[in-house]
Amino acid sequence: MVYYFVIGFISAVTLFYALAERPSIFIAICAAIISLLIIVFTVYYQVRRSKTKPEAGLIKKSGAALNLCAGLIIGFSWAFWQSFFSLNLPENASGKHFLVEAEILNLEIPQEVAGNSETAAGLKRIKLALRLKALQPVGALLSDAEENAEASYQTFTFMQPRVETALYLRPGSASSEWFSKHALPQVGETWVLAVKLKSIHASQNFLAGDYETHLFQQGIAAKGYLPEYSVEKRSKLANWVQLNWPYPADTEVGVGKKSFAIQVAEASFLDWRSWRQRLLDRFSERLGSHEYWRIYQALLFGEKGLMSDDDWRLLQETGTIHLMAISGLHMGIMAILGALLFKGLWLLGVYRLEFIYLPVWMGVGAAIFASFYLLLSGLSIPTQRAWLMVTSVLLFLFLQRRFQTWSALAIAAGTVVLYDSRSVLSPGFWLSFSAVALIFWSLPKIKTRPRWQQLVIIQAVLTIGLAPLLVWQFHQLPLLAFIANLVAVPVVTLAGLPLLFFSSILSLVSVSVATPFLTLNDWIWHSLWRYLQAIQQWQEALNLQWFTGSKSLLWLCAVYLLLFSVWRLFIFIAKYRQSLNASLRSADSLSEVYREQTVRGSGAFKNGFWLLLLVCVLWLCLQPKKDSWQSGSFELTVFDVGQGMSVAIKTRNHLLVYDAGPQWGRVAAAQFALLPWWRGQSAPVIDKLVVSHSDSDHAGGLQYLIDRLPIKQVLSSQLDKLALPDELDSQHCLRGMSWQWDQVQFEFLSPQSSDLADQTISDNDLSCVLRVTSGAGENAKTLLIPGDLSARGEHKLLQRLGTGLGATEILIAGHHGSRHSSSERWLKRLDPQVVIFSAGYRNRFDFPNDALVERLQRFNPTAQLYNTACSGAMRWRVTPRKIELIDQARRTRAKWYYQRCSETIK
Numbered sequence: 001m002v003y004y005f006v007i008g009f010i011s012a013v014t015l016f017y018a019l020a021e022r023p024s025i026f027i028a029i030c031a032a033i034i035s036l037l038i039i040v041f042t043v044y045y046q047v048r049r050s051k052t053k054p055e056a057g058l059i060k061k062s063g064a065a066l067n068l069c070a071g072l073i074i075g076f077s078w079a080f081w082q083s084f085f086s087l088n089l090p091e092n093a094s095g096k097h098f099l100v101e102a103e104i105l106n107l108e109i110p111q112e113v114a115g116n117s118e119t120a121a122g123l124k125r126i127k128l129a130l131r132l133k134a135l136q137p138v139g140a141l142l143s144d145a146e147e148n149a150e151a152s153y154q155t156f157t158f159m160q161p162r163v164e165t166a167l168y169l170r171p172g173s174a175s176s177e178w179f180s181k182h183a184l185p186q187v188g189e190t191w192v193l194a195v196k197l198k199s200i201h202a203s204q205n206f207l208a209g210d211y212e213t214h215l216f217q218q219g220i221a222a223k224g225y226l227p228e229y230s231v232e233k234r235s236k237l238a239n240w241v242q243l244n245w246p247y248p249a250d251t252e253v254g255v256g257k258k259s260f261a262i263q264v265a266e267a268s269f270l271d272w273r274s275w276r277q278r279l280l281d282r283f284s285e286r287l288g289s290h291e292y293w294r295i296y297q298a299l300l301f302g303e304k305g306l307m308s309d310d311d312w313r314l315l316q317e318t319g320t321i322h323l324m325a326i327s328g329l330h331m332g333i334m335a336i337l338g339a340l341l342f343k344g345l346w347l348l349g350v351y352r353l354e355f356i357y358l359p360v361w362m363g364v365g366a367a368i369f370a371s372f373y374l375l376l377s378g379l380s381i382p383t384q385r386a387w388l389m390v391t392s393v394l395l396f397l398f399l400q401r402r403f404q405t406w407s408a409l410a411i412a413a414g415t416v417v418l419y420d421s422r423s424v425l426s427p428g429f430w431l432s433f434s435a436v437a438l439i440f441w442s443l444p445k446i447k448t449r450p451r452w453q454q455l456v457i458i459q460a461v462l463t464i465g466l467a468p469l470l471v472w473q474f475h476q477l478p479l480l481a482f483i484a485n486l487v488a489v490p491v492v493t494l495a496g497l498p499l500l501f502f503s504s505i506l507s508l509v510s511v512s513v514a515t516p517f518l519t520l521n522d523w524i525w526h527s528l529w530r531y532l533q534a535i536q537q538w539q540e541a542l543n544l545q546w547f548t549g550s551k552s553l554l555w556l557c558a559v560y561l562l563l564f565s566v567w568r569l570f571i572f573i574a575k576y577r578q579s580l581n582a583s584l585r586s587a588d589s590l591s592e593v594y595r596e597q598t599v600r601g602s603g604a605f606k607n608g609f610w611l612l613l614l615v616c617v618l619w620l621c622l623q624p625k626k627d628s629w630q631s632g633s634f635e636l637t638v639f640d641v642g643q644g645m646s647v648a649i650k651t652r653n654h655l656l657v658y659d660a661g662p663q664w665g666r667v668a669a670a671q672f673a674l675l676p677w678w679r680g681q682s683a684p685v686i687d688k689l690v691v692s693h694s695d696s697d698h699a700g701g702l703q704y705l706i707d708r709l710p711i712k713q714v715l716s717s718q719l720d721k722l723a724l725p726d727e728l729d730s731q732h733c734l735r736g737m738s739w740q741w742d743q744v745q746f747e748f749l750s751p752q753s754s755d756l757a758d759q760t761i762s763d764n765d766l767s768c769v770l771r772v773t774s775g776a777g778e779n780a781k782t783l784l785i786p787g788d789l790s791a792r793g794e795h796k797l798l799q800r801l802g803t804g805l806g807a808t809e810i811l812i813a814g815h816h817g818s819r820h821s822s823s824e825r826w827l828k829r830l831d832p833q834v835v836i837f838s839a840g841y842r843n844r845f846d847f848p849n850d851a852l853v854e855r856l857q858r859f860n861p862t863a864q865l866y867n868t869a870c871s872g873a874m875r876w877r878v879t880p881r882k883i884e885l886i887d888q889a890r891r892t893r894a895k896w897y898y899q900r901c902s903e904t905i906k
Contacts (some may be wrong), residue, residue: 003410004064008071009078010417014424016079022896023080029204031077033603038070079421083897089135089161089221094199095842097139097227099237101192101245101264102130103184105162105273106378109305110169111665125665126167128185130193131160136244138194141236142229161221165195166226167259174256175228188267189273192245194237194260197224201841201899202244202671204872204890205642207475207676216897217425218381226259233676234260240692254785272375276301277378286507290518292525298324298498309666317536318784319470319489326377328432329489331386333497335394343725363397381420382428388416389432404816405440409433431466438465482785484535491528498522523596554781632743632775633879635812636783637677640868640889641669643816643847644697647785649772650675650681651742658690658770658785663700670701673873678709685710687741690733692767692787694721697816698814717751717766730754733768735800745773749805750789750797764815765793771808775880782807783878784830786814790825810834810876817848827859834864834876834883837905843870848905870901 016023054599074689098648108127135154153505167174167184185191200220202212215223229237237260267274280301294306300732304324310641314323322329342365346358367390374387392412396403416423423429442461463482471477478484503517629652640662646669649656661669678684682684689711699722705711715733716722724730738747750769755761767787774781789797794814798805811832814821835856839847848867856863866874870891876883890898 002067002414004067005071005415006410008068009075009414010071010424012075013074013079013417013421015512016076017422017895017897018085019896020325020531020894028077028080031073035074035077038073040205075417078418080738082421086159089163089197093197093222094201095196095844097138097142097194097196099136099138099194099240099245100130100132100163100193101134101190102132102163103190104187105129105131107185107187107277108303109304124169126165126169126184128165130163130165132156132163133160133190134246136240137238138240141240142233150299162219163195163197164220164223164751165193166225173228174254174258177256178254178258179261182298185261185263186267187277187301188271188273189263192241192264193226193261194229195224196227197222198842199223199899201869203642203673203868204893205640205673205676206637206873206887206889207680208672209474209676210893211672212898213425213633213895217422226261228257228259230257231255234258262653273378276378277381282508283504286511287504289517290522292522292529295324295525296504298732299326299330299497299500300376300504301327302380302383310716314529314532315541317478318484318488318532319478320484320532322431323488323492325428326373326380326383327387328386328389328436329493330497331373331390333385333493334373334501335366335390337498337501338365338367341365341369350584357400360400363394366377366616367394368733381423382426384419385416385423385426385429388419389436389461409437409440412436430473434466434469435462436832438462456486456529459489464563468563469555472556475676478539480535480539484532485539487531491524495524496521496528499639582904629742630879630881632740633877634744634772634774635741635886636874636876636878637862638812638836638838638868638874638876639669639673639677639870640843640873641673641838642869643788643843643845644669644700644840645692645812645816646670646674646701647812647838648677649783650684651744654687654741655681655684656688656690656741656746657686657786658687658768659692659698660701660705662697663704666705668701670704674701674705675708677873683710685712687712689714690768690770691716691718691722692785693763694718695763695788698787715748715768717756717768718763743775745776747771747773749801750793752800761793762790764788764790765796767793767814769797774878779880781809781878781880781883783810783812784808784832786821788815788821790815790818790820791826794821794823794826798825805829807831810836810878812836812838813848813852815847816843817852818845819849819851822852822855824855824859827856831860832863834866835860836874837865837867839867839869841899843869853905865905867901867905870905886896 023490027753106127110124110126113360133156135156142495167175167179169179187827196462199213200212200223201399202210202215204210204212231254234254260328280297280303284293284296287296290296294308294311297306298304307324310320315324324729339362342362344357344367346361350356350361351358370390374383377383389412392415393403393408393413396408438461439458442458443454446457449457459482463485467477499517499521503514503521506514506517589769633651635650637650639648639661640644644662645659646661649658657674661673663669678686686705686709689702689705691702691714693699693716699716702722706725712729714722714724714728714730715737716730717733719730719732722730732753733751735748735750735752740746747770748768749771750887751761751766755766765789767789770785772783772785774783786794806829808830809832811822811830811834813835817837837848848865853865856865866888868874870890871888874888874895875886877886878884
């Protein structure tokens with residue numbers, strides 16, 4: 001009955017984290033009281049049952065339902081109180097400067113910051129994972145304003161929040177010279193750092209991953225970076241440390257503008273993290289020259305910083321990305337290696353010790369190896385989950401109880417969620433346990449078959465069984481994943497990881513002895529990588545990558561029920577044919593056969609009825625939507641790309657993308673905003689890509705789009721600054737250019753050809769100003785996208801067009817809502833009904849500016865204002881008759897743990 005309780009427990013936890021608003025404390029207290037009563041009653045009932053041993057009764061008959069209900073109530077209570085007592089930073093911490101005392105948990109390899117600007121040249125970013133011990137706001141020290149003056153020193157003793165920060169180093173800077181002299185922070189050390197924190201608010205886009213949920217699930221309370229301060233401000237910070245910190249510290253200030261960082265404690269000798277870092281450094285010296293060291297490092301230590309974008313793309317498109325995530329498969333391999341090693345020790349002489357039981361002895365070896373691998377991989381949350389799965393299975397062995405498949409799986413899943421209720425927010429949790437459940441389900445049915453057939457059947461079951469879950473979670477499915485995993489999984493399981501572990505440990509003893517094994521290991525991974533690349537090329541050539549739109553939970557359940565019914569029907573047909581043949585051979589008359597098959601026919605009718613019902617449900621779920629495209633209508637999608645812009649305009653048969661959004665290092669905004677949406681639209685060709693101007697917040701992701709999406713033509717005012725490939729059709733966007741798609745009119749209003757040669761015009765005022773019109777005459781609905789046009793550019797455009805620039809129903813505010821754009825005259829002429837700001841959450845420019853918002857409310861009091869930072873990505877349907885807001889990603893996905901805008905648009 002334990003699995004009924006676990007099902008209820010996990011279901012309640014999942015529903016709790018799916019709520020848009022957090023339940024009140026009163027409801028939580030009631031749930032806690034009921035949970036306590038259930039536990040007391042259960043203990044009392046078990047004690048009474050052990051004495052009386054009743055064979056019947058209401059409780060026994062309805063045990064499954066009672067366990068399910070108990071799991072629901074206890075699960076809800078557990079998730080609430082675990083989240084209630086989890087420690088978070090103050091709500092007003094975002095954007096403020098703090099002195100923190102923190103232990104260094106992890107230090108990523110320095111990476112070059114991508115960018116074409118001079119400020120990005122040679123700039124390196126180092127990511128630091130910190131565990132806070134103390135926090136002190138110091139805003140009042142750094143400015144004349146009394147910022148954070150009311151906040152006080154705060155220490156964290158038991159529950160220490162995690163923070164991710166970034167340290168930026170430029171060659172020749174004061175910070176680089178200081179850190180080169182004193183060395184970078186190392187894992188296990190304690191430092192006092194001056195950091196600027198920001199909340200874990202993340203962009204929300206259609207069909208894209210939820211990065212904000214990912215950070216919440218990882219237990220990260222905030223992100224931030226180490227700013228650079230002048231000598232005067234660093235002196236104030238140093239004096240503050242000497243006077244107000246719990247202990248004195250070396251406060252060398254030096255010269256130049258640099259970050260404030262003081263080491264206050266060395267790493268403890270017993271700190272496993274420092275030992276892990278030393279081991280990683282040692283392996284880097286011995287194996288760093290190997291071609292696939294980036295793969296080895298990811299598998300052994302869980303460090304994926306060296307993996308390139310091409311690596312991730314290859315793994316994702318072949319459906320083998322799970323091989324690089326340390327999961328139950330990898331942990332199971334290490335446990336098996338430990339069990340085999342201890343069995344070898346048993347055969348060498350341990351068997352002489354009569355009090356040692358071989359299965360338990362092998363289980364100890366499995367637990368030791370799994371625990372070592374847990375520490376080696378950095379104690380990451382997915383690895384913790386895998387370790388708990390393995391130890392839950394080993395628990396039956398240590399207790400010398402008969403192994404019960406589904407009870408073991410339920411105990412493992414329940415233990416994971418009990419340890420950390422946020423685990424249900426991870427797709428890996430559902431994929432891991434679903435995969436194990438499918439394997440457990442299929443093994444008894446194929447145990448008599450040859451091993452190679454078992455391998456093929458299990459892989460087929462996993463591919464088919466996990467496909468609906470993958471589509472539901474990631475909205476895409478590599479159709480050749482079965483072929484890729486059919487080779488990749490056994491290669492990694494039987495050869496790749498075991499040989500890698502053995503050769504790596506051997507290299508610590510002697511590189512020369514380990515060289516043959518390392519060479520063999522390189523050959524295995526080289527061959528596997530070539531195989532995956534061939535699969536990727538076949539898939540691209542045959543266009544077999546299947547992209548889907550959003551799927552509901554009803555769709556997922558219907559598909560799984562359909563698969564189950566089809567399997568049951570096949571089993572029934574096989575047994576029916578087998579019994580019919582047996583009856584014909586043994587029956588004395590045809591009448592006996594007829595009576596027996598009539599009884600069996602009723603079972604066939606039931607199976608057929610359920611199958612028909614499920615086919616109808618699936619048909620309803622997959623029923624294509626009616627073509628709602630009216631004549632002259634278009635769909636506007638404004639993506640949430642932070643402080644930048646990216647917009648898509650889709651007519652019935654054509655697609656235009658306006659701006660590519662920014663890029664930060666190796667990550668382009670288009671990767672998590674435009675690309676998932678484009679896949680959900682069945683991967684259409686982009687007829688025109690308009691890049692308003694060359695600023696990085698508009699053109700940063702251009703190269704990413706060119707490399708991955710089919711683009712017919714690029715239009716921009718600054719083609720010379722975009723470095724486009726010669727084979728790509730490109731053209732300047734000039735006033736007067738117009739075209740019509742599906743009775744929707746597109747027209748550029750600016751710049752004109754003479755502006756391109758005028759050196760006095762800023763890049764912002766060279767923005768491609770695009771007007772899109774649905775319908776004609778009085779019923780026409782107009783969208784205007786001015787890019788980063790300033791008030792000066794608006795004034796010039798108004799002079800040129802005169803009355804040709806009339807009322808506009810939808811306006812995407814110029815320059816993200818700067819006070820130097822959207823002037824009074826501009827707003828009076830356009831009189832927009834809807835104004836959309838594409839701005840970052842609590843951005844450093846304070847966009848949209850308060851003065852502009854006040855101006856809008858004064859001249860357009862009925863205008864509806866929207867901001868991507870508060871609404872997420874938005875979809876609008878514009879027809880000649882009406883303007884309809886279809887969806888807002890952040891509000892549709894709303895969860896109680898999301899960061900919220902304090903006002904409507906800020």
